[in-house]
Amino acid sequence: GRHEVWSWKTASKESLCLMWQKVKVQLMLSMSFLTALLWYCRRLYSFLAQLLKRWSNYLQRQLIRNLSVLPEVDLLGYSAREWKGETKQAKQMREAYEELFRSCHIKYLRQVRRDNYSVVRAVLFQIFTQGIPFPSWMKERDILKLPEKLLYSQGCNWIQQYSFGPERYTGPNAFGKLRKCMEALKTNWAEISATRDYEERGSMCNTLFSDESKEYKLYEAIKFIMLYEVVEAYEQIKSRDKPVHNLFSLLFARDSSSDPLSFMMNHLNSIGDSICLDQVELFLLGYLLEVKIRVYRLHRFNTEEFQVNYPDEYRREWNEICLLTEDDRYYHIPLFRT
DSSP states (O other): OHHHHHHHHHHHHHHHHHHHHHHHHHHHHHHHHHHHHHHHHHHHHHHHHHHHHHHHHHHHHHHHHHOSEEEEEEHHHHHHHHSOSSOHHHHHHHHHHHHHHHHSOEEEEEEEOOSTTHHHHHHHHHHHHTTOOOOHHHHHSOGGGHHHIIIIISOOGGGGGOOBTTBOOOSTTHHHHHHHHHHHHHHHHHHHHTOOOHHHHHHHHHHHTTOHHHHHHHHHHHHHHHHHHHHHHHHHHHHTOSOOOHHHHHHHHSGGGSSHHHHHHHTGGGBTTTBOOOHHHHHHHHHHHTEEEEEEEGGGTTSTTSEEEESSSOOTTSEEEEEEESSSSSEEEEEEOO
16 A cells, blocks of 8 residues: 555656646746747837937938028027138128127027028018918908909909919919919918917928928918009009008009019019019018018118118007028028027
């Protein structure tokens, strides 16, 4: 009986040892597999993190490269880089920038792409980033109907000769193209101005102003609104229905813009392509958008024309935006710090 008990215990121990060996092997294999899996997951996570970081950096570089309004830079640092040397002009420009820094509390600036949309871009970018709403007259009428009204109600068939900046496009499809431009302006303006968070608005603006095809539609819409208001003022002057703003008298006094058609052919059609807005058109731009455009003209430093408002007559409730220019052709955005 004892031998049988001993044999049973021995057999049980051997069975347990055999089972433990098998379980131990399985556990070791499982642990090795889990260790390898964790190592692989860590490597995969590290790889994906690096890939995501590189992709994010690439997108940021692409965004900055495509941005038509660059991030802010130090004002005096920009002045020192751009106006080196001891020429009379370089010294005057550095003095003008120092005056802006010292007396006007302008510490930074945002560079705006140097093309023939420069001033319209600088104005519209600030309107959007500040969340300025539609001007009062635009709230009262649907701007999408302006091309149709001008073409059909007022019989201005000559708008088929309208050109879209660098895209010298004319013909019967001008009407449909203008309507798309107006839709882009209305949609983006409404969406951005309705965004209350400043950082979110800025991000939306950076995205919008890094896409040429989208931003050009905005500028062409602004140009067309200028044309529409010139037509309206011209009709009022002819009918003597009601007085118009003095700026229209200045505009029609030019030989090159004595009527709306010549204004379009000689001025508007070339804006964005070969010329920028001139002084009279800046008055018109501020008047239509109901903003006071304060411009620091650095090449007019130490004269009465160093700081100019467009228009010079404005309502107290209008928002103010600021520009600086070195030559009345290309414009940048000054940033104030107290």
